[in-house]
Amino acid sequence: MTTAIVFVEHSDNAPRRASLECLGAATSLTDSVVAVLSGAGAEEAAKALGAHGAGRAICLPGSDPFSPDGLARDVAAVVGEQGGGIFLAAATSRGRDLSPRVAALLDSALFSDCTALVRAGESLRATRPWLAGKVIATLESSGPVFCATTRLNAFNAAETGGTIEVSTGNSGGDFRELVKELSAKSGGQLDVKEAPVVISGGRGMKDADGFKILDELAAAFGNAAVGASRAAVDAGWRSHAEQVGQTGKVVSPQLYIAVGISGAIQHLAGMKTSTTIVAINKDADAPIFKLADYGIVGDVFEVVPALTAAVATLRAEG
Ligand SMILES: Cc1cc2nc3c(=O)[nH]c(=O)nc-3n(C[C@H](O)[C@H](O)[C@H](O)COP(=O)(O)OP(=O)(O)OC[C@H]3O[C@@H](n4cnc5c(N)ncnc54)[C@H](O)[C@@H]3O)c2cc1C
Numbered sequence: 001m002t003t004a005i006v007f008v009e010h011s012d013n014a015p016r017r018a019s020l021e022c023l024g025a026a027t028s029l030t031d032s033v034v035a036v037l038s039g040a041g042a043e044e045a046a047k048a049l050g051a052h053g054a055g056r057a058i059c060l061p062g063s064d065p066f067s068p069d070g071l072a073r074d075v076a077a078v079v080g081e082q083g084g085g086i087f088l089a090a091a092t093s094r095g096r097d098l099s100p101r102v103a104a105l106l107d108s109a110l111f112s113d114c115t116a117l118v119r120a121g122e123s124l125r126a127t128r129p130w131l132a133g134k135v136i137a138t139l140e141s142s143g144p145v146f147c148a149t150t151r152l153n154a155f156n157a158a159e160t161g162g163t164i165e166v167s168t169g170n171s172g173g174d175f176r177e178l179v180k181e182l183s184a185k186s187g188g189q190l191d192v193k194e195a196p197v198v199i200s201g202g203r204g205m206k207d208a209d210g211f212k213i214l215d216e217l218a219a220a221f222g223n224a225a226v227g228a229s230r231a232a233v234d235a236g237w238r239s240h241a242e243q244v245g246q247t248g249k250v251v252s253p254q255l256y257i258a259v260g261i262s263g264a265i266q267h268l269a270g271m272k273t274s275t276t277i278v279a280i281n282k283d284a285d286a287p288i289f290k291l292a293d294y295g296i297v298g299d300v301f302e303v304v305p306a307l308t309a310a311v312a313t314l315r316a317e318g
Contacts, residue, residue: 002085003032006054007075007102009094010037010045018090018194020052020157022150025117026088027053027158029124036078036169038062038071043166050164052157058082058169065182067175072101074171079106079145086124088117091149092193099149108143113250115154115273132246132269152193153252154273190225192242198253200227200244200271201237204260204281204300208237213304214259220311227251229261245270260300263288280304 004026008019026033035054037046039062046057060074075098079087087102089095091113103110116127124146126139141147192198199221201214211226218224228238230245244251246266256274261267263279263286271277272291279292280303289295296303 001032002030003034003082004030004086004088005034005036005075005079005082005084007087007089007095007098008035008037008045008049008054008057009090009092010041013041013044015045015048015052016090016092016194017157018092018095018150018152021152021155022088022090022095023049023053024158025114025150025155026086027160028155029086029117029119031055034058034078034082034084035164036060036075038074039066040064043168046164046166050162051160053160053162054164055162057164057166059166060169061171063171063175063178065179067178068097069101069177070171070173070175072098072105074169076102076105077172078169085145087145087147089149091151095149099147103143103145103147106143106145106147108145108147109141111139111141111146111148113151114148115151115252117148117150117155129273132265133272151250151252151273153196153254153275190223192225192227192244192251193249195223195225195251196253197221197224197255197257198227198244198251198271198274199224199257199259200229200242200261201232201259201300202229202261202267203231203235205232205237206260207235210260210301211237213301213308217257217304217308217311220308220315222315229264229267243270258288258292259304261288262286263291280307 009016035057038060042059111126114126114128130137227244228242233243246269252273254275257278277292278294279288280296284297
């Protein structure tokens with residue numbers, strides 16, 4: 001049976017949700033799943049993974065904070081030692097940095113940002129959007145190891161309830177690159193790529209202050225991040241880290257609410273795979289309504305506060 005090696009990220013001694021989704025993708029391909037973790041807190045985080053489809057976890061000592069090339073060599077070595085035929089990581093910043101390096105060390109191609117992974121007879125197939133979502137590509141690899149990153153929110157975490165064997169791996173050392181310091185982003189807000197609910201504002205928010213009502217709506221949801229169109233970012237109302245679209249982040253949340261956004265193709269490229277899309281716009285002919293599952297024609301400054309009150313009431317009622 002093919003063994004899948006999954007790189008699992010963790011923070012505060014717990015695995016990150018994006019990595020649990022990646023484990024979920026792995027369990028749909030094989031019953032033999034090995035998680036590989038790195039750095040302080042790895043052992044503690046690994047204990048939770050038995051419930052999410054991993055039979056084994058290998059904790060690498062890593063370096064503090066970390067070495068991109070050193071980690072890649074250590075992870076590639078684990079794939080080789082375990083006879084892994086599949087290597088997966090979540091398409092987070094860390095996963096996107098690590099995976100091409102690992103794939104290159106394994107002399108394999110990397111399929112990045114996949115939205116589906118399936119078995120097709122003896123081979124594995126990856127599906128991913130190309131050309132800003134205009135084309136959906138189905139890909140197969142002839143390389144020795146099938147390497148892919150999984151798009152956030154595109155896969156479900158597996159709830160298997162099994163046990164896990166945790167062991168310690170080795171680090172080869174000899175780092176060429178060493179990250180000296182990582183600064184946490186301010187406010188501890190959810191990243192748009194990871195949040196299950198994303199509320200994005202556009203030029204229709206009028207100014208930076210206008211976004212306050214979106215922050216309030218996000219707070220009412222409790223699990224939402226605020227995103228922005230490029231027009232809002234270019235105007236200096238929000239940071240580039242929040243930009244959704246072709247030249248921003250690609251998100252795929254369960255719920256995407258586009259507020260005062262017209263629906264330019266470059267914006268759609270970043271959010272069209274969201275599960276449910278809601279658009280709020282005063283122009284009934286705005287292109288965003290063609291993609292939206294639900295549309296509200298109205299002024300954002302009237303609709304959004306009413307929505308916030310409704311969400312808060314629903315959450316208070318449990
Ligand atoms: C190479 C390239 C890359 C790009 N990359 C990106 C990208 O990554 N992300 C991105 O978003 N864009 C990107 N763009 C820009 C994109 O083409 C659009 O210009 C941009 O998305 C428009 O942003 P917007 O919808 O906020 O603004 P607009 O198009 O100006 O739309 C504002 C909308 O708000 C509505 N509105 C105004 N006031 C109210 C109100 N009070 N109540 C309700 N509705 C209201 C209007 O009816 C309108 O539909 C890119 C463009 C290029 C050329």
